């Protein structure tokens with residue numbers, strides 16, 4: 001198995017797949033794609049990547065991109081830790097969360113890049129738009145995370161990691177975040193597979 | 205089953221779920237959410253919708269949003285026409301396509317709104333950015349659709365509908381699109397469940 005990630009280890013979606021591979025206990029080679037040098041537009045990448053984005057995997061000749069599709073593929077094809085809940089309703093909510101975090105909340109993703117999570121940049125104030133997006137995130141997260149729990153479902157899933165990443169964009173920048181959500185994100189961030197990525201990212 | 209769609213029938217993601225429900229042969233009530241009147245921020249919607257966007261479904265009290273998650277849920281829980289390929293590799297590619305079309309190609313989505321697909325607005329020129337996105341779309345679509353075929357996989361899947369919608373944003377605006385992709389989109393657009401949505405949309 002080959003995993004293609006950005007050479008700065010800043011893609012939250014690359015992290016998601018990295019965590020998925022580790023949780024599955026799969027061995028893989030990590031190939032760094034330098035996005036600043038447009039290596040994602042080089043023929044060896046465009047030849048198999050639909051989106052020309054990271055992450056992508058190549059599993060014995062089968063190429064796949066889009067982090068949520070990759071996590072689903074790992075779940076369908078490999079044993080190891082389950083990346084998704086087993087019952088259909090919880091699995092549906094995990095997918096809802098993954099899809100939502102990848103297609104919405106753009107002001108947070110732009111103003112609180114993962115630099116805020118993996119590096120320590122100077123903090124700029126949030127725009128009004130981003131504050132609205134943050135309130136929307138908090139409302140949804142409070143509804144989704146059961147009271148008294150630090151996990152979305154009865155067991156860990158990759159949606160926990162994705163949601164913690166999104167919350168940490170704000171938490172690590174010092175933005176006000178409800179205490180219960182800080183607790184959730186702090187707990188999820190301690191997962192060894194996540195910490196392994198954090199350490200890789202901190203080196204660059 | 206309840207289906208929540210925008211009252212203008214312009215959401216491509218609402219169309220995707222509508223097609224999925226029809227292909228599954230499920231009966232459902234359609235509830236129109238007027239986004240111009242911010243009905244998606246009213247308590248009866250915020251109470252169950254994670255994203256406050258359309259579409260959403262409510263299936264015997266179970267609420268779910270994000271169109272790709274809803275299609276997966278319908279596939280997991282209901283028989284009828286398969287919405288996804290059965291073999292893991294093709295299923296993974298279908299998911300890749302759905303995830304990609306929902307999170308990338310923003311200049312096309314902005315400059316070629318679904319008004320161009322479902323109405324007949326005055327056509328404005330594409331920006332350079334949107335032309336780059338269109339070329340990226342064409343490259344990927346040409347790689348994904350097997351030569352001599354008008355379907356992505358051996359049987360129809362919801363990814364065919366989603367890809368046809370994205371291509372039709374450009375085709376219906378009169379933008380240059382490779383002939384093979386026009387053929388694919390034209391063929392996919394004739395699917396009765398798709399045409400039913402097109403007729404609903406044309407009324408508003």
Ligand SMILES: [Ca+2]
Pocket residue numbers: 013054055066067068102303
């Ligand atoms: Ca992705």
Ligand SMILES: [Ca+2]
Pocket residue numbers: 007008204
């Ligand atoms: Ca670097």
Ligand SMILES: [Ca+2]
Pocket residue numbers: 099217258259269270271272306
């Ligand atoms: Ca959606």
Ligand SMILES: [Ca+2]
Pocket residue numbers: 211212408
């Ligand atoms: Ca109208």
